[in-house]
Amino acid sequence: MNPATPAEGERLSRAMAALRGLAVGDALGSQFFVPGNHSALQEGTLPPAPWAWTDDTEMACSVVAVLATHGGVDQDALARSFAEHHDFDRGYGPAVNRMLRLIRQEGADWRELAAGLFDGQGSWGNGAAMRVAPLGAWYAGEPELAARQAELSALTTHHHHEAVAGAVAVAATAAIAVGPDCPADAGRLLGAVLDLVPPSAVHAGVRRAVDMLDYDDVATVAAVLGCGRRTSAQDTVPFALWSAARHLGDYERAFWTTARAGGDVDTTCAIVGGIVASRPGGEPSRTWTDRTEALPEWARWS
Numbered sequence: 569m570n571p572a573t574p575a576e577g578e579r580l581s582r583a584m585a586a587l588r589g590l591a592v593g594d595a596l597g598s599q600f601f602v603p604g605n606h607s608a609l610q611e612g613t614l615p616p617a618p619w620a621w622t623d624d625t626e627m628a629c630s631v632v633a634v635l636a637t638h639g640g641v642d643q644d645a646l647a648r649s650f651a652e653h654h655d656f657d658r659g660y661g662p663a664v665n666r667m668l669r670l671i672r673q674e675g676a677d678w679r680e681l682a683a684g685l686f687d688g689q690g691s692w693g694n695g696a697a698m699r700v701a702p703l704g705a706w707y708a709g710e711p712e713l714a715a716r717q718a719e720l721s722a723l724t725t726h727h728h729h730e731a732v733a734g735a736v737a738v739a740a741t742a743a744i745a746v747g748p749d750c751p752a753d754a755g756r757l758l759g760a761v762l763d764l765v766p767p768s769a770v771h772a773g774v775r776r777a778v779d780m781l782d783y784d785d786v787a788t789v790a791a792v793l794g795c796g797r798r799t800s801a802q803d804t805v806p807f808a809l810w811s812a813a814r815h816l817g818d819y820e821r822a823f824w825t826t827a828r829a830g831g832d833v834d835t836t837c838a839i840v841g842g843i844v845a846s847r848p849g850g851e852p853s854r855t856w857t858d859r860t861e862a863l864p865e866w867a868r869w870s
């Protein structure tokens with residue numbers, strides 16, 4: 569499974585850098601749900617290894633695999649990959665667990681299932697946003713294309729417009745952050761993202777995040793923006809983008825700031841880790857990468 573062209577090879581290596589950063593954020597972040605590790609979080613010390621990743625990484629592997637084999641988001645291939653690789657023990661939400669099991673075991677149609685969740689509103693969970701930073705890295709410097717492809721990727725599981733807006737916002741941030749025209753100013757970066765996010769609570773939240781970029785008190789910011797306690801896109805993405813935009817180029821600070829807010833820590837840290845690591849020099853340290861569970865064999869290209 570090699571990239572078709574040198575350009576696709578470059579896309580893939582950027583997406584893999586983002587995927588590795590996403591996996592470290594997810595895996596290390598999830599360690600802080602273990603009660604014995606709470607003091608390590610406050611002290612900024614590393615919990616015992618190995619750190620196992622969760623559903624965020626498993627689904628992100630499928631996103632990258634489909635980009636690598638199809639050159640874009642083929643929705644049927646993506647839904648199939650999610651279902652084939654679905655591991656019940658990786659911490660999926662109950663609705664997605666059931667949906668992926670039905671697709672895998674009973675050949676159910678992902679379109680019907682995704683559209684039918686939550687009485688036909690679709691899920692507004694943060695699951696479409698948590699897996700999509702590598703897609704943004706794939707479309708570096710092409711944020712409009714990243715936004716459109718992120719929407720396609722979201723709809724395979726999350727039909728609600730907030731979930732789609734969350735995925736668009738994360739992918740656009742990564743595409744701009746890793747592209748050649750990334751603004752040095754965090755407010756201008758998120759302003760460019762806002763131009764691509766449809767009207768939504770996610771949009772309103774990211775706008776509020778821009779207003780709070782000069783706040784240093786993460787607890788206050790998380791209290792206003794949310795940090796994933798309700799596991800919705802609108803309660804997760806604005807805070808994650810606030811943290812990523814403030815810490816581009818510094819993976820460790822990005823991680824600790826994000827994790828200390830609490831909430832859906834594996835997912836906020838997966839989003840932030842994926843965005844920050846997509847930029848050259850933004851990768852997690854070797855120490856952190858070595859302590860993180862290896863990516864599955866079917867998602868290793870370099």
Ligand SMILES: [Mg+2]
Pocket residue numbers: 622623624658659834835
């Ligand atoms: Mg998770």
